[in-house]
Amino acid sequence: MAGFGDSAGDWPSLRVSEWVDTRDTLHMWMQVVGKVRLALAPMVNHWWQVPLYLSARGLTTSLMPHGRRSLDIEFDFCEHVLHIRSSSGDARRIRLVPKPVAEFYRETMAALRELGLPVSIWTMPREIEHAVPFEEDTEHSSYNPEHARLFWQQLLAAHRVLTEFRSRFVGKVSPVHFFWGAMDLAVTRFSGRTAPEHPGGAPNCADWVMVEGYSHELSSCGFWPGGPGEGTFYSYAYPEPAGYVQHPVRPADASYSPEVGEFLLPYEAVRTAADPDATLLEFLQTTYEAAAETGGWDRNQLEGVAERG
Numbered sequence: 001m002a003g004f005g006d007s008a009g010d011w012p013s014l015r016v017s018e019w020v021d022t023r024d025t026l027h028m029w030m031q032v033v034g035k036v037r038l039a040l041a042p043m044v045n046h047w048w049q050v051p052l053y054l055s056a057r058g059l060t061t062s063l064m065p066h067g068r069r070s071l072d073i074e075f076d077f078c079e080h081v082l083h084i085r086s087s088s089g090d091a092r093r094i095r096l097v098p099k100p101v102a103e104f105y106r107e108t109m110a111a112l113r114e115l116g117l118p119v120s121i122w123t124m125p126r127e128i129e130h131a132v133p134f135e136e137d138t139e140h141s142s143y144n145p146e147h148a149r150l151f152w153q154q155l156l157a158a159h160r161v162l163t164e165f166r167s168r169f170v171g172k173v174s175p176v177h178f179f180w181g182a183m184d185l186a187v188t189r190f191s192g193r194t195a196p197e198h199p200g201g202a203p204n205c206a207d208w209v210m211v212e213g214y215s216h217e218l219s220s221c222g223f224w225p226g227g228p229g230e231g232t233f234y235s236y237a238y239p240e241p242a243g244y245v246q247h248p249v250r251p252a253d254a255s256y257s258p259e260v261g262e263f264l265l266p267y268e269a270v271r272t273a274a275d276p277d278a279t280l281l282e283f284l285q286t287t288y289e290a291a292a293e294t295g296g297w298d299r300n301q302l303e304g305v306a307e308r309g
Contacts (some may be wrong), residue, residue: 033178051177099138171302186222235287247290
């Protein structure tokens with residue numbers, strides 16, 4: 001298959017309204033695969049065992065234990081195939097084509113059984129309003145391969161900058177990972193102090209899940225393929241310190257949304273900037289500083305030489 005040259009490192013344009021049906025179907029497919037990872041991976045603080053990770057071809061679970069064997073599952077957005085690979089050398093391929101979530105779920109579970117790697121999951125989607133169990137979902141059935149590929153390229157560009165931003169912090173910081181619950185790519189920094197108990201409230205998600213995720217003070221940022229334009233970069237603090245909202249952030253296109261309690265920056269403001277990487281880094285840095293300054297973080301202990309300048 002022909003490659004894409006250097007295009008995977010660009011900032012592609014993809015309006016949410018143009019691919020929303022594919023996005024919502026792909027979201028449910030990712031939840032099926034993500035729940036396999038949730039069922040197999042040992043618990044890690046803040047649920048860091050459950051996300052997916054960017055790969056050179058799409059999104060992967062990374063290696064998961066299954067008794068004495070291991071496996072991984074990868075969404076390949078170059079060939080548009082779901083790869084299920086066993087450490088024994090056996091593999092299965094599921095084509096990514098327009099099909100209902102119910103069919104994708106059946107194919108994935110059947111492939112795991114054929115490999116001798118059966119997995120039982122709770123089939124109700126997480127963090128979704130009006131959720132339908134995977135085996136009953138015949139509504140979401142769209143898949144445009146070009147839109148899926150462009151979304152992956154958006155994630156690659158965002159991942160590059162988030163990884164640079166992550167490297168500047170010497171305190172506790174998450175990997176750059178893709179949470180299939182809300183369908184966002186995220187990285188989170190921690191002050192080192194515990195936080196007030198989170199009130200919960202996420203759709204189809206037990207409150208204790210959110211309590212664990214937000215057990216410590218944090219500043220989190222990432223990219224979400226939603227909003228009115230081409231997607232949205234976000235940054236928020238938990239708990240939100242006094243003065244956080246009023247702290248100056250850049251670039252000029254960034255603003256605080258009281259509705260979601262986050263600083264937001266339209267993807268297209270980054271894509272069309274003279275230096276997209278630097279523009280996004282400026283947003284990530286200044287919104288982190290809003291949390292660190294107003295929250296009284298020990299920045300001398302938490303930041304690397306590059307960040308302290």
